[in-house]
Amino acid sequence: MLIVLSPAKRLDFTEADPALPASERRFREDTASLARTARGRTVAELRGLMSLSDDLARLNRARFQAFDTESADGVQAAFAFAGDVYEGLKARELDATSLEWSQDRLRILSGLYGLLRPLDRIQPYRLEMGTRLKTRRGASLYDFWGDRISKCLNLDAEGHDDPTLVNLASQEYFGAVDARALKLPVVTPHFREEKDGESRIISFFAKKARGGMARFAIDERIDRAEDLKGFDRDGYRFDKAASTDADWIFIRSGNS
Numbered sequence: 001m002l003i004v005l006s007p008a009k010r011l012d013f014t015e016a017d018p019a020l021p022a023s024e025r026r027f028r029e030d031t032a033s034l035a036r037t038a039r040g041r042t043v044a045e046l047r048g049l050m051s052l053s054d055d056l057a058r059l060n061r062a063r064f065q066a067f068d069t070e071s072a073d074g075v076q077a078a079f080a081f082a083g084d085v086y087e088g089l090k091a092r093e094l095d096a097t098s099l100e101w102s103q104d105r106l107r108i109l110s111g112l113y114g115l116l117r118p119l120d121r122i123q124p125y126r127l128e129m130g131t132r133l134k135t136r137r138g139a140s141l142y143d144f145w146g147d148r149i150s151k152c153l154n155l156d157a158e159g160h161d162d163p164t165l166v167n168l169a170s171q172e173y174f175g176a177v178d179a180r181a182l183k184l185p186v187v188t189p190h191f192r193e194e195k196d197g198e199s200r201i202i203s204f205f206a207k208k209a210r211g212g213m214a215r216f217a218i219d220e221r222i223d224r225a226e227d228l229k230g231f232d233r234d235g236y237r238f239d240k241a242a243s244t245d246a247d248w249i250f251i252r253s254g255n256s
Contacts, residue, residue, distance in 0.1 A: 001225050002157050002167045002184070003214050004107045007043040007116075008083025013124055016079040019096035022072075022121040027114040032069040034112055037135050038127060047129050051187065055224065060126045067123055071245060077108055078118035084204055085168075088211025091118065098218050105223075106214060109173040111141050115149050126240065130172045135152045147181035154183045164225035166217075168210040187225055189248045190214060191236060199251050209236060209250070 025031070038136075041049070041064075047057035049213065076078070078091035078099070099110040099118060108116040121246040127133070129141050136216035137144045141162040157163040167174050192199040216222070216231050228248075235252035242249040 001160060001162045001164050001166060001217075001223055002105055002107060002153060003217060004109055004153075004174070004177070005085055005089075005210065005214060006169040007108055008081035008086055009112050009126065009128075011080055011084040011124055012082035012149075013075050013080060015075060016092050018076070019094075020099050020103075020119055022076055022114065023117055023119040023122045024233050025116070025122075027071065029147070031113050031143075034127070034141075035064060035067045035069060035133070037133060038112075039067065041133075049133060050126065050128055052126075053122050056126070063124050063126070064221055067125070071123065072121065074121040074123040076107075076118065077110075077113075077116040077120045077122050078102065080122055080124075081108075083098070084207035085211040087211075088208040089215050090211075090213065094218065101221060102218050104156075105160075105217070107153065109169050109176055110151065111176075114145055115152050117121065128172065133170050142176055145176050147178040149176050150178040150181035154181075159183050160223070161197065162224040162226075166213075187246055189228065189250060190248060192251045194251050194253045195246060210236065219246075 039059070040240065043054070043057045043061050046052060046061055047054065052060065102118045106118050109129065110116050111129040111131060112125050113120070113122060116122065127141070132140045135144045153165060157165070163184050165182070165184040165186045167186055190201065191206040193202050193205055213228060214229050214232050216233055217228060222228060231238065231250060237249040237252065239249040239251045
């Protein structure tokens with residue numbers, strides 16, 4: 001089983017205690033190519049591409065100007081993000097054994113890095129997967145990554161007893177996984193809040209629950225996707241009647 005997450009816009013680049021050494025990133029040449037392309041964009045162009053404020057556009061242009069593809073600086077990916085998903089994951093609380101287990105089973109999709117393992121070291125950046133950054137491969141990052149991410153996931157699943165891909169990423173990011181090239185079955189958990197007999201998705205809670213399910217898998221050493229139906233943290237329960245083989249619904253009460 002492999003689990004995929006989205007990255008986060010908020011970053012936490014305070015160095016974590018490196019319980020395990022950093023791993024060697026994949027897609028190094030692709031990342032370098034994207035960084036060179038982004039480095040050539042003006043503040044105004046970056047602001048328009050990613051709908052940023054002036055301050056954020058200037059910050060991210062400075063990051064791309066300073067980006068060094070050969071540098072060993074940075075923070076391991078599991079610790080580098082600080083959004084709602086990563087509040088649920090709580091990666092900085094994981095011990096070395098749990099991080100090593102995660103390294104084989106947890107993946108983070110990235111507009112700049114393609115596909116990250118938890119211990120891959122990264123530099124500060126912002127390049128959302130939906131960005132229409134024109135490169136020699138096409139008009140968007142989806143065009144740029146093509147089938148590369150799917151082929152890497154196929155390879156990463158080799159040797160797993162259950163090759164299922166558990167999609168805990170956003171639609172924007174999972175769109176970078178080319179369905180035609182992917183050879184793995186996919187299940188997508190959805191997290192809903194129930195009130196007065198009706199349920200709906202509330203983004204903040206759903207994002208946190210995605211990270212919480214990844215943490216549940218790590219803590220319980222879950223190797224088969226089917227066992228994730230036992231996820232019961234923070235009041236969630238699996239709703240068999242509302243679920244299908246590909247879309248799993250988890251519901252809880254009293255949070256909306």
